[in-house]
Amino acid sequence: MGKNNSELLFPADHALKLYEQVIHYVTVRIDRGDWQADTKLPSVRSLAQELGVHRLTVFRAYQELKQRGLVYVKDKSGYYVHASPATGHAKYAGYSGHSSIDLTFHSESAHAADDPSVSAWRGMDGLSRVQSVNANFQFSKALIDPSLLPNRYWGELMMQVFEKHPKVAATYSSVQGDSELRDAMAQHFSVDKHFALSPDEVLITSGAQQAIDLISRSLIRTGDRVLTERPAYGPAMEIFRRQGARLTMTDIRPEGYDMEQIEWCMKTEKPRVFYINPTFHNPTGFTVPDEQRKRLPELAERYGCLIVEDDSTYDISFGQKPPLPIFAYDISGSVVYIRSYSKYVAPGLRIAAVTCRPQLMNSLLNVKALVDNGSPLLNQKLFLQYFQSPRMQQHLKKLCIALQIRKETMEDSLRDSGWTWTSPAGGLSLWLQLPSTLKPNELLAKCVQESVTFVPGNVFDPIGEEGETHVRLSYSYANELQIKEGIATLLRISRTM
């Protein structure tokens, strides 16, 4: 099965209806408890007979249910009802023939700890753990090696800031952020990304994560639905979950989204937010094509859904520039754009910019006023000093070259692994499919012992199939030598398994 599943599972109209009925039939049986966990489903042949449909329809329905985590296959003897975490959580979303998965998350007040789908995302703890391992071969951090970041000029820039603004350390920033910095950002986005922004439409936050949190707290109420990509960036999901959101996931593939699935979902499930990372997507590295970017704001407007475009690695591209951000195509205030600069300029400063239209901005400002009353002014002035200097563009050019070399080094080292991946055109990581015999978590356990770390796929896709077969290897933190050695070790270990 795997990647091409949804094409296979998208039959013609009539068959589609029957196929839906089969899925519905099975899901209801499981939901009602008629078919308990770990009991065997009827064979494809017998259910086809019972329901009067073609065997292929039942087969496809079973495959889809398997992908949704509702059933599993045992020793080729047949299909079985999945116990946890899927049962009761990965409910039938009602969508026809696509792998839209409903992870019903609960707000904290509902004692999330008792909820197995949540504990899956609690794999986030696992992420923190694996990232805090002091490994020699650090492929778990999608962060940039500090040696590749500008380190020499900050002292000098800082002195310039103190000269211009002697009382900068004694002064609060406004809640929205320093107006000089917002001016510069608005201009940059307008010229470089075609955003047509005023400085009032820019908010400075302490990193992209805070931006996601502010948006979540402004918009999400308990029980609201959030649509996101599958796989997805875990901490963002955890933020939405904590706010009480129910989550629906839609596949991201090398060629982009399934736009019909997205429209269907927006129409029927009315998600409040579609959280996306469409450029050099984390973890897959995929980039959503231009024609989809143009259509998304229209859909969002039509169905009253806000697109949260998290664009943290837009500038880390290895070939031609990626298509314009989705925000650039929005004319109705249906997109909010998050651009972290911490990540590839100065993580020690924690500066991100959020752009959106006035109504949402007001709401974000109210929350920002409460959560920290404005980001530190010193950092904003210092970042501005760098942002406006020619060093900014020089740094980005050099950084992209250095990261491309590391990426290619990692890909070369993996060439004979038999693992498969789509080579990313930018970003910080590879998303690799392992042979079916290799379990990511077991591999990780052994690798950690030899000082190699990576992130197992279930952190990004807690109940789906990709989570069980994929790993994320970041090439941005380790240098080339470490990449060569570390990947060699990784492959040696994998061969023993």
Next chain:
Amino acid sequence: MGKNNSELLFPADHALKLYEQVIHYVTVRIDRGDWQADTKLPSVRSLAQELGVHRLTVFRAYQELKQRGLVYVKDKSGYYVHASPATGHAKYAGYSGHSSIDLTFHSESAHAADDPSVSAWRGMDGLSRVQSVNANFQFSKALIDPSLLPNRYWGELMMQVFEKHPKVAATYSSVQGDSELRDAMAQHFSVDKHFALSPDEVLITSGAQQAIDLISRSLIRTGDRVLTERPAYGPAMEIFRRQGARLTMTDIRPEGYDMEQIEWCMKTEKPRVFYINPTFHNPTGFTVPDEQRKRLPELAERYGCLIVEDDSTYDISFGQKPPLPIFAYDISGSVVYIRSYSKYVAPGLRIAAVTCRPQLMNSLLNVKALVDNGSPLLNQKLFLQYFQSPRMQQHLKKLCIALQIRKETMEDSLRDSGWTWTSPAGGLSLWLQLPSTLKPNELLAKCVQESVTFVPGNVFDPIGEEGETHVRLSYSYANELQIKEGIATLLRISRTM
């Protein structure tokens, strides 16, 4: 009525019981809708007869209900049931004879905008507005005049930081905060404040406000009760309200708290958190005495309530040192301590420290990881450089002297106003009672026209009587000349009203 009310309303035991019964009787009638908004209550005489109690008991009960906002007096013709905002929100808390007020706040999901008790706290918008007025005589900001803060040394300190840590701008802080800074803080608190802390019990946040937010998000679930002082710091209340808390307020007076009221409340209402600002309290300037500080952690432990001790101006004292923080007396992990350093050292850095015991710390770290993944490292290193230099203590000494002079200047200027206040032994503001003829909001409206600002009391006490009669004047932001001129203008305006 007013301040001495609760003494008057604290009769002997038997009378107390009867008095309680009267309050209960009236409250239930109102709650059940038997007595509708704006209908007249039975006269004191007739209700006394009906219930077989002394007329004085009914009189006192009616007075108390008035103070709670449940009834009002019309033209001396009698007592009437209050419509909004009190009815349905300022419900009978069941407490005997004290003015414990229950503001039932709703979480955002309950569409807070429709809730009149909330729109009262939305006076917060008013606070932001009045503070953003670019007034010549700025008494609304409880912030320190940047000229009184260290401005000269930061450039030099920054160079020292870059020398020690060349990659500081390129490096993320840990979620908990820089370990060197936490070491220094733990030692400082242990030596200076008798805290007995390990560095693992210190968390660095981006300002005190973020600390309150993290605590609120870690602990408060929709419907949980939060106990706080009356009057109280508005933004903190807004944070708890947004988290879905229901609020109970307990008076803070020049001599401290009413400990019996607090115990009664902890016992019956089981508040999850008691949020306090016991040293140079904002806005009143009162300081809770040592014997109460010793007893509070015991109560908190007994009733499973966490004390959140927000101690933002502890070091701004004009005479002898204030008593030790309540945290110093806690042996059961029932207190979390928040110390902002931004406020009186470097607002542009946004550095606060939170100290608490391991269990709560783990929970705070989980939230901190989500909301911003750690405060900026650069700021922490820079602050540490200052914190460890002898300049820190020199600065504090000079700052206290300068602020004391400004306080005395303001008090001298107000000497003949006829307004009353308790002279604070530290902190940044005066809390003044105006003559009953003078309405704070009307006064403010006229003052703003002449470039004088202050904060009307209802921002700190939205439905209580003090809110209608008090104002907060901060002496920390304007210089002496501005204080003299501004207060003269203020008094001139007040005399025309």
